[in-house]
Amino acid sequence: MKREEEQQKNGSWGWLYGITAGVCVAAMQIGVGMLQMERDYALILGASQGLLVCSLTVICGSIMEWLLRPLPQPEGELGSALGPVRARVHEYEAAFRSLAQSFSGLSGASGLSGASGTSGVSGLSGTDGAPGPDGSSAAAKADLLWNTRLCENREAMAVQLTEMAQIMTDTVEHAWDTKSDEELEEHLKKRLRAMGLSVQSVLVYCEEHRRQEVYLTMSTRRRRCVAVKDIAAALTKLMGKAMMPARDSRAFVGSEKVTVLFVERTNFQVLYGAEKAVKKKEQVSGDNFSLQHCREGQFIGALSDGMGSGIAAYRESELVIDLLEQFLEAGFSKETAVRMINSALLVRSDAQVFSTVDIASLDLYTGVCEFLKVGASTTFIRRDNWVETISSTSLPAGVFHRLEPDCSSRKLYAGDMVIMVTDGVLDALPAGHQESMMKDIIMEHDTGNPSELAAYILGRIRQYGEKEPSDDMTVLVMGLVKY
Numbered sequence: 154m155k156r157e158e159e160q161q162k163n164g165s166w167g168w169l170y171g172i173t174a175g176v177c178v179a180a181m182q183i184g185v186g187m188l189q190m191e192r193d194y195a196l197i198l199g200a201s202q203g204l205l206v207c208s209l210t211v212i213c214g215s216i217m218e219w220l221l222r223p224l225p226q227p228e229g230e231l232g233s234a235l236g237p238v239r240a241r242v243h244e245y246e247a248a249f250r251s252l253a254q255s256f257s258g259l260s261g262a263s264g265l266s267g268a269s270g271t272s273g274v275s276g277l278s279g280t281d282g283a284p285g286p287d288g289s290s291a292a293a294k295a296d297l298l299w300n301t302r303l304c305e306n307r308e309a310m311a312v313q314l315t316e317m318a319q320i321m322t323d324t325v326e327h328a329w330d331t332k333s334d335e336e337l338e339e340h341l342k343k344r345l346r347a348m349g350l351s352v353q354s355v356l357v358y359c360e361e362h363r364r365q366e367v368y369l370t371m372s373t374r375r376r377r378c379v380a381v382k383d384i385a386a387a388l389t390k391l392m393g394k395a396m397m398p399a400r401d402s403r404a405f406v407g408s409e410k411v412t413v414l415f416v417e418r419t420n421f422q423v424l425y426g427a428e429k430a431v432k433k434k435e436q437v438s439g440d441n442f443s444l445q446h447c448r449e450g451q452f453i454g455a456l457s458d459g460m461g462s463g464i465a466a467y468r469e470s471e472l473v474i475d476l477l478e479q480f481l482e483a484g485f486s487k488e489t490a491v492r493m494i495n496s497a498l499l500v501r502s503d504a505q506v507f508s509t510v511d512i513a514s515l516d517l518y519t520g521v522c523e524f525l526k527v528g529a530s531t532t533f534i535r536r537d538n539w540v541e542t543i544s545s546t547s548l549p550a551g552v553f554h555r556l557e558p559d560c561s562s563r564k565l566y567a568g569d570m571v572i573m574v575t576d577g578v579l580d581a582l583p584a585g586h587q588e589s590m591m592k593d594i595i596m597e598h599d600t601g602n603p604s605e606l607a608a609y610i611l612g613r614i615r616q617y618g619e620k621e622p623s624d625d626m627t628v629l630v631m632g633l634v635k636y
Contacts, residue, residue, distance in 0.1 A: 344387050366416050372407070395418035455510070533572040
């Protein structure tokens with residue numbers, strides 16, 4: 154930006170020099186003609202020579218400036234602010250991945266040594282595994298348990314290091330791909346000046362699928378306040394794309410200089426509703442759920458059913474949901490977050506914890522919904538006149554250290570609804586016909602309101618059981634609507 158301003162200044166000075174030289178030559182020629190009493194001829198000749206000198210001066214000055222201009226260097230060799238940072242972060246990434254591989258190798262070697270040690274001790278204790286005279290079988294079991302837990306901790310650490318390396322790389326690449334758009338900046342300055350705004354800088358980041366993010370650094374003049382949604386409307390007209398302020402951004406811009414993020418408007422919005430019922434003789438439900446926007450254009454609904462019921466089950470499912478929210482907000486993927494939660498549940502020394510994990514992640518740009526299930530109950534998708542089911546065969550989190558969640562995805566459209574339930578809902582229906590009856594109940598109530606549908610489903614389910622629920626019940630409904 155500064156370099157272009159200097160070039161513009163040099164160009165304006167060149168014209169000034171040329172005009173000055175031309176005027177001087179013209180004045181001299183006219184003066185000589187006047188002395189020689191050739192007035193008309195002197196005026197024409199002087200003007201022509203002055204114009205010629207002016208043009209030659211400007212042209213020669215431009216040629217010399219072009220010849221003396223330094224050659225452009227590659228972006229990485231300019232000493233850009235992000236160049237060294239990018240290289241350093243890539244070094245950190247390689248170090249993290251190497252360390253993760255080292256931890257994985259240690260866990261494999263430890264597992265082998267633990268297995269060989271166990272077999273050797275078992276051979277000493279007898280064929281049926283009965284304890285020997287010195288209690289060697291009990292010692293072998295303790296060693297096996299300790300080695301297994303050590304392997305789990307090392308594998309969990311390897312996963313964390315690998316994911317941290319990926320997050321670091323994604324962060325610096327996001328900053329590296331964010332470029333200034335001077336043309337857009339000039340148009341915005343002219344457009345927003347009429348609204349009483351002063352634009353300092355414009356940064357544009359092109360996301361995957363060619364979606365753009367615009368960072369505007371601006372302030373108002375004369376102590377005015379301008380609504381951010383009005384700025385988004387002006388940005389929409391200039392870019393030819395529907396833009397909106399990022400979630401949780403400020404509503405107004407004042408005299409203080411601030412940076413506001415604008416993103417492309419999503420194609421869909423999410424409406425949601427939830428209903429819960431507590432098991433009889435219990436005060437608190439053992440189910441917990443979460444509804445959150447993780448990043449722009451992504452909405453996640455999560456449901457967890459703790460082992461048992463009451464306050465103990467509530468604390469277990471609450472721990473799972475809290476960890477899941479923290480991992481997702483930190484930038485971890487859903488799969489990695491679930492595996493790390495599983496490792497955290499396994500290494501707890503106070504008690505063994507089992508909890509189901511049910512996640513539905515909606516892309517509000519494309520309408521694609523990704524499902525991840527760990528021991529969770531069946532999920533239902535209602536569309537027009539039919540209902541689709543998504544089941545799980547995996548065990549709950551906290552059972553085995555190697556967790557293999559069930560993952561699938563579906564393309565959703567406006568008007569579709571995702572119904573997530575816990576085991577207590579389906580267990581209240583007659584065995585053998587649970588899913589088919591649940592489909593009928595979902596189709597009975599033709600409503601586009603997720604809260605109404607959740608309340609209706611839970612009410613109908615309770616009609617099949619006792620007056621008081623025999624287990625905790627939770628129904629979570631998310632509906633997709635066109636923006």
